[in-house]
Amino acid sequence: xFLKRFFFFCFIGLLLxxxxxxxxxxxxxxxxxxxxxxxxxxTRNGESTVSFSGQTTRIQMGEELLDEFMDETSxxxxxxxxxxxxxxxxxxxxxxxxxxxxxxxxxxxxxxDYFSSNTTDQALIRADFESWINNQxxxxxxxxxxxxxxxxxxxxxxxxxxxxxxxxxxxxxxLFNKSLIGALMVDQALNNYLSTGILDEGNNVAENDExxxxxxxxxxxxxxxxxxxxxxxxxxxxxxxxPNDDLGADDFLNKYIGxxxxxxxxxxxxxxxxxxxxxxxxxxxxxxxxxxxEQAEIIKGLISEVIGIRAVYYLQQAKNLLDQxxxxxxGAFHDLSEGYGFIYSLQFTRKPNTDGPYFTKAEVDAFLVDxxxxxxxxxxxxxxxxxxxxSEAIASEFDFTLEQAAE
Numbered sequence: 001x002f003l004k005r006f007f008f009f010c011f012i013g014l015l016l017x018x019x020x021x022x023x024x025x026x027x028x029x030x031x032x033x034x035x036x037x038x039x040x041x042x043t044r045n046g047e048s049t050v051s052f053s054g055q056t057t058r059i060q061m062g063e064e065l066l067d068e069f070m071d072e073t074s075x076x077x078x079x080x081x082x083x084x085x086x087x088x089x090x091x092x093x094x095x096x097x098x099x100x101x102x103x104x105x106x107x108x109x110x111x112x113d114y115f116s117s118n119t120t121d122q123a124l125i126r127a128d129f130e131s132w133i134n135n136q137x138x139x140x141x142x143x144x145x146x147x148x149x150x151x152x153x154x155x156x157x158x159x160x161x162x163x164x165x166x167x168x169x170x171x172x173x174x175l176f177n178k179s180l181i182g183a184l185m186v187d188q189a190l191n192n193y194l195s196t197g198i199l200d201e202g203n204n205v206a207e208n209d210e211x212x213x214x215x216x217x218x219x220x221x222x223x224x225x226x227x228x229x230x231x232x233x234x235x236x237x238x239x240x241x242x243p244n245d246d247l248g249a250d251d252f253l254n255k256y257i258g259x260x261x262x263x264x265x266x267x268x269x270x271x272x273x274x275x276x277x278x279x280x281x282x283x284x285x286x287x288x289x290x291x292x293x294e295q296a297e298i299i300k301g302l303i304s305e306v307i308g309i310r311a312v313y314y315l316q317q318a319k320n321l322l323d324q325x326x327x328x329x330x331g332a333f334h335d336l337s338e339g340y341g342f343i344y345s346l347q348f349t350r351k352p353n354t355d356g357p358y359f360t361k362a363e364v365d366a367f368l369v370d371x372x373x374x375x376x377x378x379x380x381x382x383x384x385x386x387x388x389x390x391s392e393a394i395a396s397e398f399d400f401t402l403e404q405a406a407e
């Protein structure tokens with residue numbers, strides 16, 4: 001992590017603050033200068049060029065879907081319809097969402113780099129999300145007022161909160177939530193919109209060099225693709241130009257950038273991510289695609305690190321709750337369900353300057369099997385040794401220690 005930040009600030013130091021001519025057709029990389037604004041604010045002819053409404057819509061859909069998971073009178077039909085929304089259907093309380101042609105499912109495991117030629121894994125991943133919805137209806141809702149025990153779904157206390165778990169101890173709403181961070185927000189941001197295959201697709205470079213805007217829009221296609229990646233991180237912030245002022249604006253990636261930032265071992269990571277997004281966008285305006293790509297790699301590494309840190313954090317928090325004379329199963333199951341989702345999300349991370357994640361789907365699937373196979377009752381039987389082994393394996397691939405992430 002610290003090496004990445006070092007390179008990031010080296011890039012900052014190399015830049016001159018001045019405006020490039022958007023209409024220049026003769027680009028000499030040695031003469032490019034970048035106007036890196038103080039905030040994520042970019043204009044053309046006095047009007048904003050920043051747009052990521054589709055990302056905001058999907059985050060809002062996700063928020064309503066999570067709320068529906070906690071309504072025991074709901075059903076798999078309602079939840080699946082929200083997940084795979086069809087334009088015009090009344091799946092949401094927000095009427096604007098009902099009118100939208102967007103859906104969560106259509107962008108789940110749908111990045112250009114990872115899934116354009118891998119429809120097999122895409123189908124398996126989408127089936128996972130649908131199975132978690134079905135489990136909530138088949139197993140959790142019918143046992144809403146039953147006391148959970150090993151092998152028996154129901155409710156279990158977690159301090160002053162009540163958790164609702166399957167017979168294996170899994171809290172399906174948390175598992176779904178945290179897995180969606182990877183399969184939607186991280187995958188689309190890192191492996192789709194920050195992909196050179198998307199940024200440079202078709203005539204994007206030539207049109208950006210010419211300052212040719214998309215039909216009926218005030219932005220070039222390349223500018224818009226970068227903004228869409230930004231939107232998956234900051235789409236619900238009150239002031240998206242200054243998103244670090246209210247991190248936690250949603251229950252997805254934005255929230256956990258904030259949670260990692262709050263850990264003193266990782267203080268500054270939120271600003272590093274934001275600054276890389278901002279500088280990369282400014283580089284597109286300046287037609288400096290080398291700097292753009294450098295910032296994209298920084299973002300990929302840092303956001304992936306957020307996922308890895310939280311996976312280890314939740315496993316270790318659960319270990320502490322289980323490793324005591326009177327284990328706190330409710331608290332541990334809550335943490336482990338969140339940890340399960342962050343482990344699942346590892347397959348959507350992106351190791352900088354490579355074409356793959358920190359952990360493959362097969363490696364992630366193996367972690368999840370290990371988490372549940374210490375006994376027939378899943379999390380009720382998980383050992384602290386297993387939690388340490390998975391935590392150590394995850395931390396070893398990143399630039400942080402198990403101890404740093406565990407705090």
